[in-house]
Amino acid sequence: MVAAHETTLRELLEGAKQYRVPLYQRTYSWADSQLKRLWDDIRKLAEERVENPSLTHFIGSLVLAPSPTLGPSVSEFLVVDGQQRLTTLSILLCAIRDHRAKHEDPNHRDRIDQEYLINKYKPAHRLKLVPTQADRAAYEACLEATPQAGGSDQVGAAYRFFAAQLVAVDDPDDPMDIERIEDAVISGMALVSVVAGGGDNVYRIFESLNNTGLKLTQADLLRNYLFMRLPTRGDTVYDSLWFPLQKQLDSGELEQLFWLDLVHRNPEVKQTDTYVGQQERLNGLHTEADIEEEVRRFCRLGALLRIILHPEEEQDPEVRRRLARLNAWDTTTVLPLLLHLLDRRKQGTATSEQIASAMLYVESYFVRRLLIGRATASINRVLLRSVTDMRKDLPVDQAVRTYLSVGRKYFATDTSLRESVRSIPFYLNGRATQRKLVLQWLEESYGSKEPVAPASLTIEHVMPQSPTAEWRQMLSEDLQGEESFAEVHEALVHTLGNLTLTGYNAELSNSSFLVKRAQLGKSGIALSREIADQKRWGRPEIHARADALAERIIATWPGPTEGAGNKSEVPWDVMNTALAALPAGSWTSYGDLAALIGSHPVAVGSRVANHPAPNAHRVLQAEGVIAPNFHWADPTRTDAPQDLLRAEGVEFDKYGRASQAQRIGVEELAQLAGMPQQDGPGQLLRPRSRRNNSLDDRFLEQLTDLQDPQVVHGTVAVLEAWTNMGGMLLYGSGGETSCFLMARGKDHELGNIWPATIYPSGKFEIVFQHLSTRPPFDDITLREQFRQRLDALPGVRIAAAKLALRPGFPLDVLVDLQAREALIEHLRWFYGQTTHAEG
Template identity: 55%
Template sequence: MVAAREVTLQELLGGSYQYTVPLYQRTYSWGRPQWQRLWEDVVDVADHRRDNPSATHFLGSLVLAGFRDNGPGGVQRWLVVDGQQRLTTLTLLLAAVRDHRAEHEGPMHADRVNEKYLVNKWEDGHLRYKVLPTQADRGAYRGRIEHAPDAAEGSRISEAHQFFRTKLVELSHPPADGEEAPLTVAEVESAVVAGLSIVSVTTGENDNAHRIFESLNNTGLKLTQGDLLRNYLFMQLPTRADEVYTTLWLPLQNLLSNEELETLFWLDLVQQDPKVRQTEIYAGQQRRMRDLQDESQVRDEVERFLALGRLYDVMLRPEKEKDDAVRFRLARLRAWRTTTTFPITLHLMERRSLGDIDSDELARALLYLESYLVRRLVFGRYSDGLNTTLLAATADIQGQDDPADALQRFLSSGRKHFASDDQIRQAVMTAPFYTTGRAAHRKLILRWIEESYGSKEPVDLDSATIEHVMPQTLTEEWERALADQLAAHQDLREVHTELLHTLGNLTLTGYNSELSNGPFAVKRAELAKSGIRMNQEIAAELVWGPGQIRARAERLADRIVGIWPGPSAEAASGVAHTAWQTLTDAVAAIPDGSWTSYGELARLIGSHPVPVGTYHARTALPHAHRVLQAGGTVSPSFRWTDPERTDDPHDVLAAEGVRFSEDGHADGGQRLLAEQLAELIDVDVDLTDPRSLAAPGNDPALRDR
């Protein structure tokens, strides 16, 4: 049964009572804004009580749950379900009043305030205190009540007590001419204990305080999923809460932040259900633990959380890992700064802790994970379904003897975009790396490539930026230099656009703003001074143009496939042929009066428009002229594969029935989407629109930290 009544602090604290803040509650967190607001309320009601001694001020509610062992005698104990911040602060204010009056008016006030409002005089141990904060705050609180300042030094509780001591001292300042006499500390004390009105909501011993706690959360407390789970766990530990808190929960809480703890509980759940979201942590964990029979089993769960928390702590702070190879791989994944790798990494870490795999096997599995991230970005499939794929991989490798091989096989199967060596080589030559994915990831890949040179003198790359060797804006000097390197049929602007953002034209440097659009001779001199090996290779070139960019791209591609292993051999052998054959069949199947775009073909085969465009330009495809740019215009670089053919593809398409607007754009209603192309050639492929997929860290189930 739930009962509510309006009370004063004098009624709450004036008998043999103890109000215990449960271990699952948050620690004391009020600060100066809340203390100031409370002080202003106290001063306001104290001032009103000069004219109306019965005046009160409503302060809020206090929700209490009765202890089952409360008997007719002794201290009546209550659990503080809601209101602990306010109640703790009020007793600290009373302790400040006690200390001020004892110092300025006589020691009898110390005993009086203590015995009436702060301690149960005839009790020892925990029962001595009328308010008993959560365990993390008890030492500091006891220090203020028992005048042991060292025990409270630097804590929020100590700061709150000192805040009110200062306010009480300020009351004694003499008033200016014409001002009313200041409040006395006695008036403040009276206002606190008799002038503040609180609604006390109490539950009987058979009421479910946990359910009340949940309902309060739904009406504005805004506790986290982790707070609710902590509450649930400790509600299941009526006799062992102190022991479990001290030996297991507190070490876990000291290891991880509140946000990290909440993510840990989600990572634990997602091992069994890849679809569970972070908003479902509490409900999911509660369902999972519903069948626990006794306190020992609940304790075992908390112990398991602590073990997982230690692994997660190493994931977040790889410098704590003892094995060199594992530490190196964990640091790489941490530098990538995406949470999408967390579930599978924690699973692999747990497998090692249980003795299922050793550190070498763990490091190899983490290398495949890193390689998957890098190869996807280089190939231009940065975000497509990454969250879903890695969550599914976590479930797939569970129970398999060699999780590294199992992970490679899983990532190699289906349309998961684990780029083959051939696809990597093609992408490095043609794809606009500079505009793919996140800038931080692009820089990381260049940084890791540089580190692969193994320079004896390490170079600080933290402040380096990505530099285009052939600049984004061509000066007249650059145009002349490039023109000298082109064949007669090549268009300078087309070559510049084609190669500008490719990996072969990019490097890392600390001189980005100074180099800018300067001629290669100037850049070369600066790059030669650099300690970065990539730059020294570039500086060894006498000129910089298409030939040098493509040659460097080939070298970088060799290095990438050497650093980061690709899909399993059986998967890699057929994937490229299958994809390009699918594209060839699709283009051949486009009927008269229809067209498609490079982007739709890329969607069809799970590639990027740039390599598709390159393949289209270099391969004799039937109906190649029916592939247009996204806006329905013929690509400026389109060439018939038959050198004898000179007719305008625009005119050919119009004769075939494609309608064009006055400004030369093909009718969008005649465009074939990837889904329609797949139907034309009767293939079953995954055609999820990449734009509908969350980028790493943006999945609502797992936010980036």
């Protein structure tokens, strides 16, 4: 007999209960996208429960079966389905417990443990949740709050994600915010608990719940509802209105239209609730004429959405240009505002000139946020609320500008923009396509009569990411005081002043400035030609170019209204997010953090020393030693940070220096902060023995230009061995042509997978971050086995703390025949694992 009822996490976990995940279940595998979706739901629910404490949010079902070893004093269940959900919520409770115990009251630790995480008086059944064997140690580390909590496995990654989010949302001026989060998790997350009887076939239940075939879309459901309400007019309305609408928009676009219509009334509505929201609204209509008029209105809005999605169909040239740009920026959260603008024009309350002006302010808002390192912060909420919250008494373009200018919306002022363009690592912010768009639009602002085709252009670092001896000597001339080359290079290399667009590839790469200057001088790109006028390329020149570009940006993209509240500020919250996500067994430096947020190591040191920061003990000086002025934020602490780091897994040499292999650099910090997006493999190529593709040629040319012949020979030998064992080679489309060792293509039923990416500038990158979402390497034990194999190679050291990142080793390791042959065997093992997974 199956019993199903709606419940909450509180009801599930209170009392003497134990939920055991069977050994045959897959390991914990939720990735950042799923964690973020759950976290966003919880935050929204916590806010809404202030006004409506009984509000809940349904997150799915939990299928349970009584344990065959049912004990007399504890209710034991096997988790047949829903273990990912239940494990995630338990990890989140661990993070909430630790955060509240540290920042509010230590008593929260025992309270949350005893209520929701452990059966204190049942030692034989101490854990309320017992994960599958592979995840148990990582989960218990979080449960017991040991130094290993928050490791590089999936469980640890989830704990670090939630720890970072709690740090980010904890407002010192609001003592109740984290309590509201906890309440939303415990009392607001609603589940359907399906409990099978002792004789029931739990697998049949699972199949019936999950194997439901093709599901109706939200648009399908709404269409069915509408025509159910049109018993006599249905045929006519379908032929005259609905069928033309379906010809204009496909199913996904229709669903988007119905969601956008709801957003105009309620900015908080989710796209997954489109049908429910529209049905609730339409229930207030009582006649067929009313329903028909709604369908007619949908048709009018559908025609406008069609123009937004296909700007080439717009008649006004300036509106068409602005729509095309916002379309290229590729964010759906701007669609409600665009639909509103076009509808205002349709209704005669705004002109084409006004809505084009409004779209320019939106474009400027996007560009300026990206340039100050705030590309994504709360942007969805800001845009979705624009229609309902902007002033109605102003012309529509001024209403948009005013709305974006008030409050904490990060519409960068001219002052803030000038400072940020000099210091913020532009190349590590936003999406790669958006970074290229900004440079492309800047190039267009020069008004060149012979524009270069955008598809042929890539972003080029003038001072290269991997500097040669010549570049080191040039930049060393600019060092001041106790500055190190590495700190200054990291502070400059990814800033806008050091970037340009180019159609060249191997011709530039890591070449000296003398060579680059000659090539850039012949370029059809104005952004590049102006660099060729310089005699050298160091800090003064990069800063001067940044200043000139800032003035061009200010002239091209108008800023907020006068008196806007967003003045210049250092993004310390970004630093704290990265610090909170630092894995146990790793460390970073003040210079790395400074480069991440566009600050200076001294300022970062002062901030960490005088303001509470997550994992502050993991911030060391560049050589891996504790800063002389380090002190705990808690004045009662007297333990040595070095002892804690050792307990977490950081290794120190006899001189007290932390292992550089365990250091998290600026690009890895950006990964932890969620900033960059890795380029994916591009065009599929034939094996090297039949090489006849331009990208293939370009990769080999860059490799030959940048590396010694022995390194080239070793790298090519590895690539040939990979293709001989059945692998493929794909290539990236960036300025530096990366090579992906593909074991499976994107059309494979399990998805594409590759173990490594080779960069001609000298890096053999292991893509653990990618592997964590691809079977069979979504199993942490396989990734760890791969890491240990690679770590045994001569000259290679990959720290366990980097198991969720993209670490690597230099290509010169491949010069050694023994190391190269061992690497090929490890790649053969990897390829065999992916082939075995297919069965």
